[in-house]
Amino acid sequence: MASQPAHLVHGMGTAMEAPTWPAITADEANAVVARFPAAGRLTGLHWHSPRPFSAATLAHTTQGAFLLKRHHRSVRTVEGLTEEHVFIAHLAGAGVSVPEVMATAEGVTAVASGAWSYELHRAAPGADLYRDRLSWTPFASLAHAHAAGVTLATLHEAARSFTAPARRSQPLVASFTILPAADPIAAAEAYVASRPALVAFLESKPWRRQLASLFETLGQGLTPLLADQTPLWTHNDWHPSNLLWASDGSVRTVFDFGLADRTSAVHDIATAIERTAVRWLDLGQGTADIADPAAALALLAGYATVAPLGPADVAAVVRLLQLVHLEFALSEIDYFTAVVEDPASAELAWGGYLIGHAEWFQSAPGQNFLRALQAGASPQ
Known part of the structure; x- marks a missing residue:
């Protein structure tokens, strides 16, 4: 046999x-x-x-x-x-x-x-078209990106009446406590201090200085933009392999709420773009031009058919996009150090994911991507 x-x-x-x-x-x-x-x-x-x-x-x-x-x-x-x-x-x-x-x-x-x-x-209705694809797989078409935006806005509208507090501290949750804080470095220190394995992993790194540099370079003006956003329970893992699809190309079912928490609508939108419109697995493979602004704009256009985005919302998404991965990256490092003792993956989550993705947004292709989003998504 x-x-x-x-x-x-x-x-x-x-x-x-x-x-x-x-x-x-x-x-x-x-x-x-x-x-x-x-x-x-x-x-x-x-x-x-x-x-x-x-x-x-x-x-x-x-x-x-x-x-x-x-x-x-x-x-x-x-x-x-x-x-x-x-x-x-x-x-x-x-x-x-x-x-x-x-x-x-x-x-x-x-x-x-x-x-x-x-x-x-x-088992829920819909075709699992992306079942075996990696989480950072782009949408197969702009139509799928648009449909995903429609459904994301529909989910947000339904979530507005859900008033549960933020989740308890646990690994692999996309919480949102650092970037909205008036002092994000102090918030990051509090986040790290509550996770002993994360403390041990970072103690040999100049992590405060590295984060402060990112906040100063990429986070300018972000705090007041986020202060105007209504807290909202969100999905926080919006990519095509967490969606089931109808035969007409629309989204039939949403699943996998493992990262869900109380964040904000712009956090979820920025996460969706970060996970589907930038080919991160190609970073360092010979080209830095790894973004697809058309896919991001299609998602935003779909979203706007249900919940129009104002200029401040668009500005918040574009600004937040550069750092939206930060807190989940720290949560991944905590998982790799506290739960499974995988130091190599923890190092990759820190250097390749948290720092590397943020640094890409400072590159010429990253800046071009952000400008394309700002220009293409801003209300006329």
Whole structure:
């Protein structure tokens, strides 16, 4: 009998790697699915996700198909997952197409077993066109970028009535405490001080000076622009592989709210552009001209069909875009140091991701990209 191919996941670059978290087994899935009565009885596992920070599988049961996702408890507790699920339920109630989160007989939507936390979602409608693509994969077309902008604005409109506070401190959440602060260096120091492994990683680096230089160069005028933005729960991981697609090219379903938190609409828009309109995996591969302003403008145009953006909103997006990755990058470093002890990936997250992406925006291609966005997105 031929052996099954090894399960691999996305790495920090373009190569597939052995997973940090082992694939979910059939016996394991059977025990977890049995705790969710409406899910029926497990009949088989049909796909394992290549996403690297957790393990997930498409489980088929007597009641249909479900996505079973497993997290280490140091990354997500039951309480941490419940924060996401409450937001998803609110969006569903407001008419946003999101996966149904399954509940146990006791009415809870996440369960713990040993070192793991589990959640189960009913498979949602739509084609998973980008299922095996890397998170920083660009949209396949400007039409997809436009459609994603429409849906992002629709999600934001639905989220305006969701008043939960910001999430508790935990790895791999795109929180928003540093850039809006009157003193971002003091806010960064507080963020780092609350994470001992991050303190240890940064102690040999001139990180305060490096961040201060970025704030001075790229963050001028950002604080007052953000002060005028209404706090809002947002998705914070808006890229095409977190969307399911209809046959007409529109977005059918939004999923993966693992990075969701209370930020602002412009933070989510800037994150969406940063993750889909700049080919970061090509940075350092022979060309610095890695941006696609047309894709970014298509996303903004789609957004504006639902929620028009004023001049101050556009200015905030363009200014924030250069640093919007900062807090999640620090969260990634905390994950790589505190949870999985992967110093090489932590170094890449600091030098290649946090510092490298910000420095690209200071280059001629980066500045050209920002000017194109400002000119093309500003209300006429």
